[in-house]
Amino acid sequence: MPEGHTIHRLARDHTRLLAGRPLVARSPQGRFAASAARLDGHVVERFEAYGKHLFQWWDTGEVVHVHLGLFGKVRVRPADGHGVLPEAPPSVRLRLATDTVAVDLTGPTDCSLGPPELRDRIVARLGPDPLRRDADPERFDAGVARSRAPIGALLLDQSVVAGVGNVYRAEALFVCGIHPERPGRELVDAERAALWATVVSMLRQGVKDNRIVTVDRAELGRPRTRVPRREATYAYGRDHCRRCGAAIARWQLANRTMYACPGCQR
DNA sequence: AAAAGATGGTGAC
DNA sequence: TCACCCTCTTTTG
Numbered sequence: 536m537p538e539g540h541t542i543h544r545l546a547r548d549h550t551r552l553l554a555g556r557p558l559v560a561r562s563p564q565g566r567f568a569a570s571a572a573r574l575d576g577h578v579v580e581r582f583e584a585y586g587k588h589l590f591q592w593w594d595t596g597e598v599v600h601v602h603l604g605l606f607g608k609v610r611v612r613p614a615d616g617h618g619v620l621p622e623a624p625p626s627v628r629l630r631l632a633t634d635t636v637a638v639d640l641t642g643p644t645d646c647s648l649g650p651p652e653l654r655d656r657i658v659a660r661l662g663p664d665p666l667r668r669d670a671d672p673e674r675f676d677a678g679v680a681r682s683r684a685p686i687g688a689l690l691l692d693q694s695v696v697a698g699v700g701n702v703y704r705a706e707a708l709f710v711c712g713i714h715p716e717r718p719g720r721e722l723v724d725a726e727r728a729a730l731w732a733t734v735v736s737m738l739r740q741g742v743k744d745n746r747i748v749t750v751d752r753a754e755l756g757r758p759r760t761r762v763p764r765r766e767a768t769y770a771y772g773r774d775h776c777r778r779c780g781a782a783i784a785r786w787q788l789a790n791r792t793m794y795a796c797p798g799c800q801r
Numbered sequence: 802a803a804a805a806g807a808t809g810g811t812g813a814c
Numbered sequence: 815t816c817a818c819c820c821t822c823t824t825t826t827g
Contacts, residue, residue, distance in 0.1 A: 605809045606821040626821070640819040644810060691811085700808045722808050737802075747808070771808090790815090791809085 537603040539698020540741025541587055543666045545609055546584035547742070549591075550609065552636050554579050559632040562643075563623045569630060570648040574599070579631075583654075586664045586697025590654050598654045601629075604644025611798035612637045626664045661697040665735040666742065679719040679727050686722060686730075689717030699734055703741075705771040705794045706749035707733045714800045715793050750777065770794040 557578055562571040574593060581592040591599040603609075612621045615634050620637045623630045630642040640646060647653070662678060663670040678695040679686065689695045690704035699707070708715050711729045713722070722730075741747050748755075748767040754777075755762055769777045776783055776796040784795050 541808080589808085603809080604820060605807060606819090644820060655826075668816095691809090702808050792807095 537587060537605075538700035538703055538738075538741070538747070539584075539664060539666055540738045540747070541603070541745075542587050542589050542698070543584040543659055543738075544745050545589055546582040546629075548611070549582045549631075549638065553631055553633065553638060554582060556633060559630070561623065561627075561630045561632075563625050563627045563630065564759050567629050567646050567648075569732055570599070573648070583656050584664075585667065586693055587700070588657055588661075589781060596651075597648055597649050599629075600645060600657060601640065601643055601655055602645040604642070607643035608641050610639045610641070612639060661693055662695045664697040665731070666698060666738050672728075676727050676729050679722060679730075682719040685716045685788065686713060686715050686719050686794050689719045690730075691789050691791065696731075696734065698738060700745050701791045702768065702771045703734060703749070705767055706747075707737060709770045709796060709800060710737075710749070712800055715788055715795050725753075768770050769799075770796050 555578060557576050558574070560571040560574040560577075562568040574595065580594055580595040583590040583592065587602060589601040591601070593599065601607075602615070614620050614634070618634065620632055622638055623637065624641070626641045627639045628643055628646050631638050651705055653685065663672065663674045675696050676691075679689055682689055684692075687704060687708060690699050691777045693700065710733050711726060713730070737749055748762055750767055750769060750773075751760070755766075755782060765773065766777070770783050771794045773783050773794065775781065776799060779796065779798050781796055781798045784797050786793055
């Protein structure tokens with residue numbers, strides 16, 4: 536689930552479901568229990584997404600930082616017909632609840648409470664987030680143009696661009712026709728510009744769909760039918776290129792599995 | 802039943 | 815570069 540689009544979608548959904556009213560805060564799993572007790576009964580004034588990081592601005596003046604990592608998930612559990620919320624499974628690190636809905640967080644890499652400076656320290660390490668209005672594409676441009684690291688590694692580097700993960704890196708490079716092993720500094724201006732524009736539009740689409748679909752709408756069979764995961768990408772997770780049918784190459788790049796089409800990406 | 806893997810990241814060397 | 819953390823699902827035997 537979690538690349539940047541997931542986090543922005545969570546911020547939006549949580550604002551609607553939870554913001555501005557007193558919340559019940561619990562940590563059945565236990566690791567956030569002391570903090571949850573402090574926050575119980577308080578109000579989240581604002582949910583903020585930055586790259587893959589989610590921040591809750593509480594009325595206590597403190598901030599909760601949530602990072603889903605690879606395994607983290609958020610589940611929304613509405614109350615039943617009698618207004619009773621389902622019991623939280625024991626693995627739930629943090630439950631925030633109103634009278635009508637519970638939002639359960641499991642498996643996050645990080646869930647911690649701290650001062651606003653905590654948020655600033657984290658954001659200071661991040662490159663521009665294509666989903667934020669305040670994103671500066673020139674920072675991305677500079678980060679890529681200066682580096683001899685492969686572009687496939689740079690797209691995963693959160694200090695170069697914040698919010699792109701393994702699926703979007705493969706798909707953005709595919710759409711732009713760029714081979715993942717090319718050093719960043721060898722890309723030409725037009726290629727860097729195309730990459731930025733591509734991640735912006737892919738991530739935006741991801742927020743809308745609440746899932747990753749990188750294949751052009753026009754190439755999807757019937758737009759209303761649900762696209763199976765395997766058909767939602769050009770190269771990622773596939774055996775054969777969705778566009779030309781060639782065997783997809785798959786190897787480790789920056790500790791993750793890279794997928795690329797040898798024909799479509801020179 | 803066990804193992805492998807997954808859309809992520811850190812810290813130690 | 816590697817070990818490791820977090821949880822759950824899918825694949826393998």
